[in-house]
Amino acid sequence: MKQPIGVIDSGVGGLTVARELMRQLPKExxxxxxxxxxxxxxxxxxxxxxxxxxxxxxxxxxxNMKMLVVACNTATAYTLSELQESLDIPVIGVIDPGARAxxxxxxxxRIGIIGTEGTIESHAYPDALVSIDQKIRVNGLACPPFVPMxxxxxxxxxxxxxxxxxxxxxxxxxxHIDTLILGCTHYPLIKDLVQKEMGNHIxxxxxxxxxxxxxxxxxxYHKLLEKNDSxxxxxxxxxxxxxxxxxxxxxxxxxxVQILKSIELExxxxxxx
Amino acid sequence: MKQPIGVIDSGVGGLTVARELMRQLPKExxxxxxxxxxxxxxxxxxxxxxxxxxxxxxxxxxxNMKMLVVACNTATAYTLSELQESLDIPVIGVIDPGARAxxxxxxxxRIGIIGTEGTIESHAYPDALVSIDQKIRVNGLACPPFVPMxxxxxxxxxxxxxxxxxxxxxxxxxxHIDTLILGCTHYPLIKDLVQKEMGNHIxxxxxxxxxxxxxxxxxxYHKLLEKNDSxxxxxxxxxxxxxxxxxxxxxxxxxxVQILKSIELExxxxxxx
Numbered sequence: 001m002k003q004p005i006g007v008i009d010s011g012v013g014g015l016t017v018a019r020e021l022m023r024q025l026p027k028e029x030x031x032x033x034x035x036x037x038x039x040x041x042x043x044x045x046x047x048x049x050x051x052x053x054x055x056x057x058x059x060x061x062x063x064n065m066k067m068l069v070v071a072c073n074t075a076t077a078y079t080l081s082e083l084q085e086s087l088d089i090p091v092i093g094v095i096d097p098g099a100r101a102x103x104x105x106x107x108x109x110r111i112g113i114i115g116t117e118g119t120i121e122s123h124a125y126p127d128a129l130v131s132i133d134q135k136i137r138v139n140g141l142a143c144p145p146f147v148p149m150x151x152x153x154x155x156x157x158x159x160x161x162x163x164x165x166x167x168x169x170x171x172x173x174x175x176h177i178d179t180l181i182l183g184c185t186h187y188p189l190i191k192d193l194v195q196k197e198m199g200n201h202i203x204x205x206x207x208x209x210x211x212x213x214x215x216x217x218x219x220x221y222h223k224l225l226e227k228n229d230s231x232x233x234x235x236x237x238x239x240x241x242x243x244x245x246x247x248x249x250x251x252x253x254x255x256x257v258q259i260l261k262s263i264e265l266e267x268x269x270x271x272x273x
Numbered sequence: 274m275k276q277p278i279g280v281i282d283s284g285v286g287g288l289t290v291a292r293e294l295m296r297q298l299p300k301e302x303x304x305x306x307x308x309x310x311x312x313x314x315x316x317x318x319x320x321x322x323x324x325x326x327x328x329x330x331x332x333x334x335x336x337n338m339k340m341l342v343v344a345c346n347t348a349t350a351y352t353l354s355e356l357q358e359s360l361d362i363p364v365i366g367v368i369d370p371g372a373r374a375x376x377x378x379x380x381x382x383r384i385g386i387i388g389t390e391g392t393i394e395s396h397a398y399p400d401a402l403v404s405i406d407q408k409i410r411v412n413g414l415a416c417p418p419f420v421p422m423x424x425x426x427x428x429x430x431x432x433x434x435x436x437x438x439x440x441x442x443x444x445x446x447x448x449h450i451d452t453l454i455l456g457c458t459h460y461p462l463i464k465d466l467v468q469k470e471m472g473n474h475i476x477x478x479x480x481x482x483x484x485x486x487x488x489x490x491x492x493x494y495h496k497l498l499e500k501n502d503s504x505x506x507x508x509x510x511x512x513x514x515x516x517x518x519x520x521x522x523x524x525x526x527x528x529x530v531q532i533l534k535s536i537e538l539e540x541x542x543x544x545x546x
Contacts, residue, residue: 024376026406096493103297104486132489133299134502213377216405217487218494220369229407 002226004029004235005215006065008056011039011240012151012248013185014071017094019253020188020212021069022234025219029232031060035265036240040147041074042118051270053079057087059237059268065089066224069215071185071208073115077124090218097210098181099128105203106179109136112171112202114194115183117142125183141171143184150186153251156193164193172198181205189252235259275499277302277508278488279338281329284312284513285424285521286458287344290367292526293461293485294342295507298492302505304333308538309513313420314347315391324543326352330360332510332541338362339497342488344458344481346388350397363491370483371454372401378476379452382409385444385475387467388456390415398456414444416457423459426524429466437466445471454478462525508532 005025007018011034018032033056035041041049053075057068068083068091070076076093083091102111113125119142126138145163154160171177180202182188188206195204219225226232234257238245242262249257278298280291284307291305306329308314314322326348330341341356341364343349349366356364375384386398392415399411418436427433444450453475455461461479468477492498499505507530511518515535522530 024373024405026408096490100297100486100489100493103489104482131500132297132498135299209377213373214490216373216376217369217490220373221491221494225405227404 002029002228002232003064003066004031005067005069006057006060006063007032007069007071008053008060008075009034009072009185010041010075011036012245013147015249015252016185016188017069017071017208017211020206020208021215024212024216027226027229027232028219029226030234031063031065031237032234033060033237034239034245036238036245038239040116041072042116046078049074049078050082052265053083054270055265055268057083058270059263059265067091067215067219069211070094071211073119073124073183073185074122077119077122090222090224092211092215092218094185094207094211095124095183096128097214098183098205098207099125099132100214101205101210102179102181103129103132103136105205106136108176108178109133110139110177110179111136112139112141112177112180113183114141114143114168114171114180114187116147117144119183125181139171139177141168143167146190147184147186150189151248155189160190160193161197164190164197168194168197177202179203179205182207233258235261237261237263239263239265275302275501275505276337276339277304278340278342279330279333279336280305280342280344281326281333281348282307282345282458283314283348284309285518286420288522288525289458289461290342290344290481290484293479293481294488297485297489300499300502300505301492302499303507304336304338304510305507306333306510306536307512307518309511309518311512313389314345315389319351322347322351323355325538326356327543328538328541330356331543332536332538340364340488340492342484343367344484346392346397346456346458347395350392350395363495363497365484365488365491367458367480367484368397368456369401370487371456371478371480372398372405373487374478374483375452375454376402376405376409378478379409381449381451382406383412383450383452384409385412385414385450385453386456387414387416387419387441387444387453387460389420390417392456398454412444412450414441416440419463420457420459423462424521428462433463433466434470437463437470441467441470450475452476452478455480506531508534510534510536512536512538
């Protein structure tokens with residue numbers, strides 16, 4: 001039997017990361033767990049986010065996963081180091097892959113980052129970038145209208161263009177960035193709009209694509225890559241409304257979600273200890 | 274004192290990988306060893322390549338390196354697994370990073386790969402690509418004129434354009450690739466020419482850039498990243514003519530090479546055992 005890879009997120013945003021993981025690692029089986037009921041994590045305390053994340057992790061550990069991807073910026077910022085130290089499987093988050101990709105492509109060392117207010121205020125991306133290269137200058141911009149817009153399915157057309165244009169204006173007015181990191185898992189769905197608004201001279205980095213790329217390396221490095229070519233069957237779990245989740249998942253994926261289960265996390269232990 | 278990262282190559286080609294490593298990891302110190310005297314490795318037997326590679330590795334192990342980058346396609350193909358199993362430091366090669374980057378960017382799963390005759394005949398890139406995704410179709414093309422052209426410094430102008438255009442013609446005539454891997458460490462120096470010849474709809478992947486990106490991840494993953502911001506002083510070693518090496522290195526790097534030493538490898542043990 002194929003050993004699965006766990007992907008956890010506060011809700012549906014991490015599905016863009018799961019989609020990229022499935023595309024770049026087509027032999028692998030994924031278990032996706034979205035804590036839709038308690039989403040968003042952004043406004044929650046660090047203690048809450050840690051407790052909820054551990055509940056998700058402990059739930060998936062019972063399913064024998066060989067690797068864990070934390071596909072949520074907030075959960076990555078608060079729990080990645082702790083998970084990496086506690087678990088005996090590889091754990092990767094969504095922040096560092098985007099940072100490393102930006103360092104690779106930027107020529108003028110001026111990098112923009114857009115995300116939720118929580119992610120921008122956490123300074124997680126600037127910290128990751130500057131820890132590698134102190135000469136990098138980072139321009140962060142919180143884009144609160146983007147998540148609700150994406151979740152309402154407004155992904156193109158004049159209204160979407162207007163919102164994107166208006167929200168990104170402060171970033172366009174500032175220093176001459178040559179690279180922009182999409183620091184929120186919802187944003188890849190409006191990547192084309194952002195690219196058009198910022199101009200083709202800006203390299204737009206999608207954290208999901210980069211996280212999948214790094215997951216591929218870490219699996220290979222640990223000799224954990226699946227060799228069997230048979231088509232994998234992925235499983236999706238949500239703590240919230242199952243039909244709402246299916247609607248979003250089916251509109252974001254090329255193929256309809258097959259196995260989808262509703263679960264409760266409240267009674268799962270919230271720490272590994 | 275900073276613990277260095279070792280970079281080995283059969284000659285000068287790996288300098289393009291070293292340049293990218295220095296750009297993406299500006300706090301790290303690098304030791305570059307080019308076996309210019311016995312280069313190229315392409316036409317040599319597997320046994321010879323393994324013996325020479327082990328001599329380089331054993332020479333650098335005495336200098337307390339924390340990581341090894343095999344910046345040579347031939348040496349990677351023949352020795353990477355063996356080195357990874359034998360050494361207790363992380364070891365990365367140049368083949369898999371290019372393959373993973375191509376999988377990330379390709380949308381139609383048709384990937385081209387250009388390299389020396391040895392690299393193309395070894396099937397190392399197609400093997401790496403297909404082991405991850407069996408639906409990928411690979412078009413390999415050996416480009417023998419490119420290495421001598423680059424080493425003679427013919428990097429632009431009508432003659433260079435004519436050679437590139439003529440050499441790449443078979444690849445342009447074949448299936449519709451959307452991604453092309455530069456599978457030889459000399460080729461990044463003519464990346465712009467290749468891009469122009471293939472057209473802007475083709476994504477050109479430079480193995481050196483991708484190897485540096487993956488080195489950055491592996492260092493972070495093992496908590497080996499240098500924290501000290503002081504400017505590193507890199508060291509270069511060659512088994513061949515020191516002035517010829519300096520000439521090439523200085524024309525490829527933005528800053529002149531400082532510490533450059535001539536060494537003999539013939540008396541270094543050729544295996545770890």
